[in-house]
Amino acid sequence: MFKRILVPLDGSNLAEMVLPFTISLAEQLQATLVLFHVVEKNAPMEIHGQRHLREVTAAKAYFNRIAARFSSPAVPILKDVHEVQETGVAQTICDHAEELHTDLIVLCAHGNGGLRDMFLGSIAQQVIRQGNTPVLFIRPEMVIDQGENLVRHILIPLDGSEEHEVAIPVAAYLAEKYTAKIHLVTVIPSVETLSVKKAITSRVSPRMTTLALNIHAQQAEEYLLQRSQKFARQGITAVSTVLHGDIPTKLIEMIAVEGIDLVVMATHGHNMIDAHWEGNLTPRFLHKSPVPVFLVRGKGRDEE
Numbered sequence: 283m284f285k286r287i288l289v290p291l292d293g294s295n296l297a298e299m300v301l302p303f304t305i306s307l308a309e310q311l312q313a314t315l316v317l318f319h320v321v322e323k324n325a326p327m328e329i330h331g332q333r334h335l336r337e338v339t340a341a342k343a344y345f346n347r348i349a350a351r352f353s354s355p356a357v358p359i360l361k362d363v364h365e366v367q368e369t370g371v372a373q374t375i376c377d378h379a380e381e382l383h384t385d386l387i388v389l390c391a392h393g394n395g396g397l398r399d400m401f402l403g404s405i406a407q408q409v410i411r412q413g414n415t416p417v418l419f420i421r422p423e424m425v426i427d428q429g430e431n432l433v434r435h436i437l438i439p440l441d442g443s444e445e446h447e448v449a450i451p452v453a454a455y456l457a458e459k460y461t462a463k464i465h466l467v468t469v470i471p472s473v474e475t476l477s478v479k480k481a482i483t484s485r486v487s488p489r490m491t492t493l494a495l496n497i498h499a500q501q502a503e504e505y506l507l508q509r510s511q512k513f514a515r516q517g518i519t520a521v522s523t524v525l526h527g528d529i530p531t532k533l534i535e536m537i538a539v540e541g542i543d544l545v546v547m548a549t550h551g552h553n554m555i556d557a558h559w560e561g562n563l564t565p566r567f568l569h570k571s572p573v574p575v576f577l578v579r580g581k582g583r584d585e586e
Contacts, residue, residue: 283455286384288316288415290375293335293344299422300390301352303574306432307418308357310459316360316382317345320371338363372405376413384415391421391568410549410564410577416452419568419575433460437542439467439533439563442505446548449578450509453546456576457518464520465540466509468502469529470495499524530567542573548580 287308291297308315319341335341345361353359364378379387387409410417438453440446457464472495506522513520525532536542549564568575 283452284311284313284385284416286314286316286382286386287311288318288375288379288382288384288387290318290320290387290389291345291348292319293341296422297390298348299424300388300420301348303420303424303432304388304418305352305354305357309354310432312356313385314358314360316362316384317348318375318378319345319363320374321363321365322371323365338365370408372408373412375405375409376415379413379415386418387413387415388418388420391419410579414579416579417577419571419577421571424573431460433462433543435465435540435542435544436462437465437467437533437537437540437545439469439529439545439547440506440509441468442502445580448580449546449548449576452576452578454513454516454518456544456546457513458516462543464510464513464518465536465542466506466520466522467525467533467536468506468523469525469527469532470499470502471529472527499526529563530570533567534570534572537571537573544574544576545571546576546578549577 287304289300289304304315307313319335321336321338321341335344341363342361345363349359349361362378362382364374375387389405389409433456436453436457438449440449453464456462502524503522506524510520510522523536525536533545537545545567547564547567564577
């Protein structure tokens with residue numbers, strides 16, 4: 283399923299923090315690693331307090347050093363430097379991922395563009411929104427064990443809709459590769475934690491809202507049980523849980539309690555402004571997740 287992994291790097295130590303995890307992943311999946319850098323027009327001299335790669339020659343020399351430093355006999359490493367066009371960095375990454383037939387993009391969550399990021403989203407969110415290639419989202423402060431036991435517990439947040447089920451085959455594939463246990467979860471919001479639009483409705487009819495949430499919880503239990511049974515028929519160990527409360531908060535609590543190593547979820551790549559109004563899960567969760575998050579492009583309606 284994942285034979286070519288694209289890793290965009292900007293020359294900073296922070297961006298390089300994804301490489302140990304990515305190398306281990308590539309070894310397990312028998313994948314090729316593609317190091318990629320976009321030389322931006324009018325690029326800043328520094329990024330994250332370090333010298334920014336602003337020339338093709340410097341970027342190629344940097345990739346040679348990185349390839350030597352992180353070399354693995356089991357992982358072929360390709361290097362590609364690209365000058366950005368008018369479409370911008372995120373679109374260039376998406377286009378190049380398709381051109382190179384890569385199956386996965388690994389992005390480091392670092393940097394803060396202030397209001398610009400709030401309106402346009404970070405580069406990572408833009409890549410998710412503009413492209414179709416799955417994205418592995420890693421924060422640089424994550425301390426991740428390497429080796430064959432890199433992924434032992436996989437969490438899949440679901441809401442019962444087909445739009446989010448695109449994450450299931452990806453999680454199943456990874457679970458088989460790592461002999462990992464899958465944790466299926468649906469978080470039912472309480473009346474107090476409903477999204478803005480739904481909270482307005484709950485004020486008009488609080489009893490009906492509570493009843494609807496209870497019915498949703500019962501349906502979620504049945505749905506997750508059916509899903510876990512399907513995993514069992516594939517020879518994959520799976521358990522299901524229905525939680526109540528604020529969705530990102532409950533997911534993070536579950537990660538700690540169950541020792542989750544990786545989250546696999548569907549997304550539409552909305553930015554933080556969208557998330558605040560629509561109750562969108564992904565951007566709020568990404569800013570808090572203590573483990574890598576595997577994002578698969580959702581389909582159909584907006585995620586809630």
